[in-house]
Amino acid sequence: VLPRWRLALNIARDMAERANYVRIRLQLDAVASSMSTARKCWILVNTSQSQVIADLMHIISHRFQLTANCSLYLDEYWLPPGESIFILKDGDIIKYCNIIDSIIMYSFQLH
Numbered sequence: 001v002l003p004r005w006r007l008a009l010n011i012a013r014d015m016a017e018r019a020n021y022v023r024i025r026l027q028l029d030a031v032a033s034s035m036s037t038a039r040k041c042w043i044l045v046n047t048s049q050s051q052v053i054a055d056l057m058h059i060i061s062h063r064f065q066l067t068a069n070c071s072l073y074l075d076e077y078w079l080p081p082g083e084s085i086f087i088l089k090d091g092d093i094i095k096y097c098n099i100i101d102s103i104i105m106y107s108f109q110l111h
Contacts, residue, residue, distance in 0.1 A: 020046055020047055020048040021044055021045065021046055021047065022044075022045050022047055022085075022088050022089065022090050022092075023042055023043075023044055023045075023090050023091060024042070024043050024044075024045055024056075024088060024091075024092055024093075024094050025040070025041075025042055025091065025092065025093040025094065026040070026041050026042070026043050026060065026093075026094050026096065027039065027040055027093060027094070027095045027096065028040070028041075028064065028066075028096050043059075043060070043063070045059065045085070045088070047085050047086065050085045051084065051085055052081065052082055052083060052084060052085060053072060053079045053080060053081050053082070053083045053084075053085065053087075054081035054082065055085065056072065056085060056088075056094075057070060057072060057081060060072075060096060066096070066098075067098055069098060070096055070097060070098050071097050071098075072094050072095065072096060072097075073094070073095040073097060074087070074088070074092055074093070074094055074095075075093075076095075079094070
């Protein structure tokens, strides 16, 4: 049995580690249907290693072997690559779009 102070220290350490992560729901709707990866999945992002949206774009393209020419959207709004990763909160749904799909989505938003 752990002493109370040790248990409290372990809980504090776990909470601090969790504070560095955000769970994201990722939609890969624009990805080719031949892709074997699920089109909707959860990913865990370490916010101490990813400071801007461009870092997240790199993680997604590397992890799922996708083209780096993409845009990310949150609630149908474009996430600029230079924006802080802290714009995201736990459980957000991020949509991945390649550049062509992003242009089409943007042109529909203008009308």
